[in-house]
Amino acid sequence: MARKRTGLSPRHKKILAFLESFLAERGYPPSIREIGDHTQISSTSVVNYYLNQLEEMNYIERESNVSRGINLLKTSLANTLVSIPLVGNIVAGEPMPVPASDFSYYDPDSGIDVARSLLPAGDRPEDLYALRVHGESMIDAMVNDGDIVVMKKTNQARNGEMVAIWLNDRDETTLKYFYLENGQVRLQSANPTMKPIIISDPSIVEIQGKVVLVIRQLDQ
Amino acid sequence: MARKRTGLSPRHKKILAFLESFLAERGYPPSIREIGDHTQISSTSVVNYYLNQLEEMNYIERESNVSRGINLLKTSLANTLVSIPLVGNIVAGEPMPVPASDFSYYDPDSGIDVARSLLPAGDRPEDLYALRVHGESMIDAMVNDGDIVVMKKTNQARNGEMVAIWLNDRDETTLKYFYLENGQVRLQSANPTMKPIIISDPSIVEIQGKVVLVIRQLDQ
């Protein structure tokens, strides 16, 4: 728990860097002797000595008596990439698709990969799905034709969150910042020059999901 | 090269699935005996037998005489994630920062991770850098305060590409779709309701980079 404070010595860093590159290149961790060869450490016991320190500092995990039994933490890349299913289009004139809550397994073909660091910290990736924006009717939400919006499944929103909503009275899907204020709903466009929409009957707005990320790929 | 055609037997699949989960959980590949234990294969030689087949079929690579020397191909996650340096802000009233072309090594702290699949196919990650949009002056480019734009280093643009430009005559940075038409430059806003800017003297526009990706994180 308590760390010394001196952080990482050059040798610690050298070992970690080697672990990372070796693992990236070969797909399995190096042996103690291989680490020694590439970090100018002549004795296996010294490498072992540093590996134990790195484990203490929580940079790696080790399994005793296991060859190459080193788990490089932190940069555990598997955990940094999330595949989000692209389930359909979002169009102003139509209800948007929302995957069922038991919808779980991903279809590798129709998913987009997003670095987890771009997503809100606490979110479970299973609750996320993506939609492609169709048409230019979301321009006042600063979302363009072809953009991808990553949504989080939810039926309720907190004030200030950007949500996708279905407006019963005018049969329209729209993206707005949501505010519930003394019984009436205020929908604010992302473009601050636009006037808000005030809706006195909250039952008219059906919250489809919360916008978590907007991605615009400028290809070509 | 030529594959049999019968694809993967249940045992092949079982082994691959185990390799993947073991690697994800422990950070290093399993030994032959561990594979056998978890796939109901009693003999190490049979596991070895299947591993050789999987290598033949290009699902894995093996290093002989190396403990746990298995490289699970295909899901080589390392290659799917790109770290792009976040080098500064882009503000309408100031020139934007552009990293020098010999700028190479990344600072792990100030980078954003992006799945390579989101980026244009041919781009070299070294040519990419990211800027955070500051202020609401880019609204007509459908880019909001706080958005992150990923740029590609370039001094010239093809028609139809979205570029960041510095306008000499009015001391302004802006994001626009670029068109060079019979000697004059047409700058089109992303918002199609806006009128284009026509500039007869092309020397006034300095192309700072090409917009490759726009990311908007709706946190909270």
Added chain:
DNA sequence: CTTGACACTGAACATATGTTCTGTTATTAT
């Protein structure tokens, strides 16, 4: 039936590899 390819067994073997231990050198504190 015979042949041969394929899937599999079990054990022996060689060695790659983590572990441990004794001792030396360097660094820092008292």
Added chain:
DNA sequence: ATAATAACAGAACATATGTTCAGTGTCAAG
């Protein structure tokens, strides 16, 4: 200077682990 702690060396050791090989059973082609 002296003591104490950290950093390192080298070798011996135990074993985890890949490799090999002589067989067994199965099944389809000839």
